[in-house]
Amino acid sequence: MSSSKMTIGNNLLRRLKSLGIDIIFGVPGDYNLPFLDQIEDFGGIQWGNNCNELNASYTADGYARIRGIGALVTTFGVGELSAINGIAGSYAEMVSVVHIVGTPPTTSQISGAILHHTLGNGDFQVFANMYKEVTIAQANLTKENAVEEIDRVLTQCLLKGRPVYIGLAVDLSGYEVNLDSSSIKPLNLSLVRNPKNEHQAALENVLDLVKKAERMIVIVDACAVRHDIMNKVLKFIEHTQLPVYVTHMAKGGIDEDHPQFRGVFAGNCSTEQVQEEVSDADLIL
Structure with missing residues (x-):
C-alpha cells in the first residue's frame, strides 16, 4: 500500500x-x-x-x-x-x-x-x-x-x-x-519540437549544400557528448564515411583508432595537417 x-x-x-x-x-x-x-x-x-x-x-x-x-x-x-x-x-x-x-x-x-x-x-x-x-x-x-x-x-x-x-x-x-x-510520474524530459515548416526548410537547405559539396567533413563538439547523441553521430559518420574531427572539449568522444578519425581541431592551435584539411573543406557539418 x-x-x-x-x-x-x-x-x-x-x-x-x-x-x-x-x-x-x-x-x-x-x-x-x-x-x-x-x-x-x-x-x-x-x-x-x-x-x-x-x-x-x-x-x-x-x-x-x-x-x-x-x-x-x-x-x-x-x-x-x-x-x-x-x-x-x-x-x-x-x-x-x-x-x-x-x-x-x-x-x-x-x-x-x-x-x-x-x-x-x-x-x-x-x-x-x-x-x-x-x-x-x-x-x-x-x-x-x-x-x-x-x-x-x-x-x-x-x-x-x-x-x-x-x-x-x-x-x-x-x-x-x-x-x-x-x-508520481517520471520527469518530462522531452525536447520541444521545432516548428514543422522551419524544420523542413532547414533540412532542405542542408541537403542542398551536401549535394554540391566535394570536400565535406564532420566536426564533433562537446554538445554532442553532453546531450548523449554520440551513438547517432557514430552511426552517421560510419554510414557517410566522412572524415571526422573533434574539438578539444569533445576529445574522447570519437575513438582515435576509428578509421575515419582525423584529429583534434582547435583553430590555429591544431596540428598543421588538421588545419590544412579543415581549411580545404567546402562544407563542415
Whole structure:
C-alpha cells in the first residue's frame, strides 16, 4: 500500500535515484546533517564523503560526465563557496550537476538572525545569488513549493546540460508533504519540437549544400557528448564515411583508432595537417 506522505528530503532522493544517481558526494556541515541521515537510510544511494567541498564538486562533475548527471551536498556559506569553482567549471563545460545546499532554519532566515556561516547582515540569499551566475536554475525549497521546484530544477539540469542549485533548509528535509508515491510520474524530459515548416526548410537547405559539396567533413563538439547523441553521430559518420574531427572539449568522444578519425581541431592551435584539411573543406557539418 502506497503512502500519501513523503518527506521533502526523501522526495529529492527518490527523484535523484530515478535519474540514475547512486552516489551523492559532499562534505558534512551542521546545516545539512539531517539530510545526510536521510541519504544514509535511503536504499540505492550511497554517501560519497569528500575531504573538502571543491573536491566534491569536481568528483560530482566527473561522475556526471560518465553517468549523465551527478550530485553533491554542501553546507551553507563556507561550504557552498568552497565548491563554487567546480560548479562554475561544470557550467562552462555543460555538465549536469545538482548542488544541494543545506541552509539555516527557515525561522532564522525569516527573522534575519545573525548566525555563523553568514555575513552577519541578515541576508541569507547572498550566496545563492552568486550561484545564479554559474547555474541554469535555482530553487530555495519551502513547505509549499518543494515538490514542484525539485522537479522543475532537475528537469532544467538535464535538458539544458548545466548545473543547478537547490537550497534545502535544515528544518525542511524531514518535513512531510502530501505526495502519493504511487502517483508520481517520471520527469518530462522531452525536447520541444521545432516548428514543422522551419524544420523542413532547414533540412532542405542542408541537403542542398551536401549535394554540391566535394570536400565535406564532420566536426564533433562537446554538445554532442553532453546531450548523449554520440551513438547517432557514430552511426552517421560510419554510414557517410566522412572524415571526422573533434574539438578539444569533445576529445574522447570519437575513438582515435576509428578509421575515419582525423584529429583534434582547435583553430590555429591544431596540428598543421588538421588545419590544412579543415581549411580545404567546402562544407563542415
